[in-house]
Amino acid sequence: MIRTHHIVPTLPLWNRLIYQFNATGLVSQVWDLYSEMLSCGVLPNVFTHNILVHAWCKMGHLSLALDFIRNVDFDVDTVTYNTVIWGFCQQGLANQGFGFLSIMVKKDTFFDSFTCNILVKGFCRIGSVKYGEWVMDNLVNGGICRDAVGFNTLIDGYCKVGEISYAFELMERMRNQGVFPDIVTYNTLINGCSKRGDFDRAKSLIDEILGLKKKKDCAFRKVDDVNDDDGTMNLEPNLVTYTTLISAYCKQHGLSEALSLYEEMISDGFLPDVVTYGSIINGLCKRGMLTEAKALLKEMDKMGVNPNHVVYAILVDSLFKAGSAWESFIYQSQMIVCGVSFDLVVCTTLIDGLFKSGKSDEAEAMFCTLAKLNCIPNNITYTAMIDGCCKLGDMDGAESLLREMERKQMLDQNIMPNAYIYATLIDGHFKAGKQDAAVDLYNEMKLNGLEENSFVVDAFINNLKRCQKMEEAEGLCKYMMSKGLLLDRVNYTSLMDAFFKTGRESDALNMAEKMAETGITFDVVAYNVLINGLLRLGKYDAESVYSGIRELGLAPDCATYNTMINAYCKQGKLENAIKLWNEMKDHSEGFLKLVRLKRAMDVLNEMLLWGICPNITIHKALLNACSKCKRADTILQMHKRLVGMGLKVNQEVYNSLITVLCGLGMTKRATLVLNNMTKEGISADTVTYNALIHGHFKSSHIEKALATYTQMLNEGVSPGIRTYNLLLGGLLAAGLMSKAHEILGKMKESGLDPDASLYNTLISGHGKVGNKKEAIKFYCEMVTKGLVPKD
Structure with missing residues (x-):
């Protein structure tokens, strides 16, 4: 509008706009705004250039940032160089960042404490904590002031590499050099102790914070750090302190302790934030308590805490692993509706889950979408892709991804294959029967300087297990252990399984004892x-x-x-x-739902020998299992067989059969079943007609779906919200907007109000065909009614 009236924004306005775009994640458009500003004749200043450099570094385009600094004539300051050093450190290139200091010296640009802290954090990120400490000491000797941030970064680094004792020594050194530990220092040490399972020491730190070293039960107070007159810190635990311990308990399988601390935290006046909720949801999911995890997500909504991408990633990943792919997609849709941005972790989780649920094309499409989201795939992303290709038997595709990683490594994108990726490929080749190719990859891994890890060992153990070479598997494990490699739970489980299957029960039990002796939990x-x-x-x-x-x-x-x-x-x-x-x-975890049909029938037959007749649950599970073969005859034969075994036929049984057939688009067979159902005097209900409407839409038979809806009304069966959801979804997908509007009107005339699910269908349907105005209208209407998208 300003441009239309020939009003040119001033530099401060441009800077503010560019800054906001960069801060809100729209980094790819920062350059466009900068170019637009230049075309308006507005000259940038050093602040403008610093934002531009930061945007490039954030996107991983270090070469663009460096070329800009070298080739464009503009003033640079300490912030400019600090930003580039930060960019190097973010890519794991702390040494190159450190080398940038020499350029600052040549340009007479001063270092500051930010320069020092960025480099210290960069070296800690790559595990070179001692070198990071050396850098800090040298810069301090050169006149840079020490601060708590630098020390806290080093303490965190030493905690992460397992040197807890030295981390505590650093805290004492802080005090001796006049830098007083703050709550971040204590939280960092509490986190380090908790991750090692040393909860007693973690709790003693809390006692120290409160000055109650001898008191076990202490009441936490809601106060921040305060400086006393003598310069020491009067510290109080904060939400981070609680959350740190809760998170650690959850990771160490101490869920009951975590929940107890959570209740204590609330009673002491601390309201949980998204990190606290995320930690507990993670703990619940790891224990397989998905129902409780979803309930806690609803509690977040009631408490006004919006789930972030981490919380959704945990749930989506756990649901995929539990075999509930459809629920994962529901939460993915919720993310979109709620405006939660997809980061690399979420995308990687979805890629992995899509492959595991058999949707390889969608997984590959998600991988290609990463560039549009300004996400640079990392080793974990490539591992998910390579693992997916291996499971599909596409070993050529898997190896091409490995070579792609090697090319990117040459282009200084710091994406290099690691032992986990080689383990995935080696295992894939072994399973495909390509023994020589697997061994070649192992040799390539060793030539690249990578050491074996437990995943590589497990790939070889499983291969030897399949080849009935258990002596060689044992020898391999002993050899690896002699080299200092510790076997993990997966290795011990593989060996135990192999020994049981080859009749060596004593050796299998010996593996279980060794697990217990080494402290590996089952x-x-x-x-x-x-x-x-x-x-x-x-x-x-x-x-x-x-x-x-x-x-x-x-x-x-x-x-x-x-x-x-x-x-x-x-x-x-x-x-x-x-x-x-x-x-x-x-627990909604019926084994028949997930195991092979033959195995399910073995158990069913065994139960029938003892006089247990099949019920509706068995009927549903077995029909779902039969539906995997996508043959109507198999499904109908199973139904007849169960009836012959004593299954009582009623409306619910017929509805299950019709639903399964319609789910596969077999509406002709489903209609025949409906006819038999009515001949036996069993009337159709809303569930019956909903299944048929769904099946007709699935087969793109729009007219038949509408005819079924009319038949339903003529039979005196009242449509429900689910009926209208199916009708509107199918009509909107087919682009029949006027018919959808007509059906929506009939629904409202019948006295039914749209629920969150139906609104979601309307918004999605109009959005897909580009009717943004209608989509926004329904969204606003939905929010006005206080509805939030639900399952």
């Missing part, structure tokens, strides 16, 4: 291997074995339920089997 996978092996021996009581998983605080998964129900049936303990079956349903 996870649900390791425990499943153990209980499978023990129960197969027939020497152990099923109930005592199962109670062990509960005593360890582990949540049983579908494999656990599968094993235990089999064991109880074989032992004739039907009451225990039914009890476990009900427990399984309560």
Whole structure:
């Protein structure tokens, strides 16, 4: 508007605009604004150039920033050089950043404490903490003032490399040199102790903060750091202190302690923030308590705390791993609706999850989208891509990604293959039967100076296990341990599984004992291997074995339920089997839903021998399992077989069958089932018609979907919100906007108000066809009614 009226903004306005674009993440448009400013005849100053340099460094375009400084005639200051040094350090190139100091000396540009702290943090990031300390000492000797930030950075660095004792010595050195530890110092040390599992020392630090070293139970007060008259710090724990401990407890499987501290924190007047909630949600997800994690997400909403990309990434990743891909996509949609930005962590999580849920094309599309989001893929992103290709058997694609990484390394983008990536490729080649290619990759890894890690060892163990070469697997483990490599939980689990399967039970149990001796805790996978092996021996009581998983605080998964129900049936303990079956349903983790159909039928047949007839839950699970083959005959035969086994046919059973068929677009078969249903005197309900409407839209039969809706009304069956959601979604997707508007009108006439889900459909549908005005109108209407997008 200003340009239309021939009003040229002044330099301060341009600077403010460019700064805001950079600060809010729109870094790719900073250069466009800068060019626009020049075209208006407004000359930049050093502040303008500093923002531009920062934007390039933030995007990882160090070469552009350096060329700009070298080739464009403009004044630079300490901030300019500090920004470039920061850019080097962000890319893991602290040594090059340190070399930049010589240019500052030649240009008579002074260093400051920011220069020092940026370099110290840069060296700590790459694990060169001692060199970072040397840099700080030398710059201080050159006249730079020490401050708490520099010391805190070094303390954090030493904590991360495991030198906790020296970190404590640094805190004493701070005091001796007149720099007093602040709450950040203590929080850093508490975090370091907590990550090592030294909770006693962490709590003693809190006692020290409060000046109550001898008192175990202390009431936290909501006060910040205060300087006393003698110059010492009167410190009080803050939200970060609590959150640090809560996060550590969650990571160390101390969920009950974390929740106890969470309650204590609230009672002491501290309201949890997004980091606190994220830590607990992470802990819940790791324990398989996804229902509780989702409930806590809703509590965040009630407390007015908006989930960030980290919280969503945790949930999305956990749901993908639990096999609930559709729920993951719901939370992904929530992120978009709520305006939560997708960072590299979220994108990498989605790439990994999409591959695991069989959506490889979408995963590759997400990888290609990274550049548009100004996200530079890192080793973890490439690992997810390479792992996905390997699981698909696309070894050529996986290796091409490895070579792409090597090319980027040559272009100084600091993306180099690591041992984890080689482990993924080696394992992929072994599974594809390409033994020589796997060994060649291992040799290439060694030539590149990379050492074996537990993942590489596990790839070889699993290959030797498949080849029935357990002596060689044992020899490999002993050799690796002699080189100083410690076996991890996955290695021990693989060996234990192999020994059980080859009949060497004593060796398998020996592996379990070694795990306990080395302090490696069992996870649900390791425990499943153990209980499978023990129960197969027939020497152990099923109930005592199962109670062990509960005593360890582990949540049983579908494999656990599968094993235990089999064991109880074989032992004739039907009451225990039914009890476990009900427990399984309560957790919405029915093993039939996720295991192979043949295995499910084996368990079902065994239960029938003891007089247990199939019910609606078994019917649904087996039909879903049959639907994987996408053949109507198989699904219908399974239905008839279950009816023959004693399944009582009712409306719910027919609805399950019709829903499965329509979910595959088999509406003709579903209509025949509906006809049989009505002949038997069982009437169709809203669920029945909803399934058919969904199936017709899925098959692009718009007219048939609308005809089913009309039939539904003629039969006197009232459509529900779900019905209208399906109708509007299908019509909007087909671009039939006027018909969708008509249906929406009929819905409102019937007295139904759109819910959050329906609004989401309307907003998404109009948005996809470019009707932004309508999408915004519905969004505003939704917000006005106090609705928030839900599941």
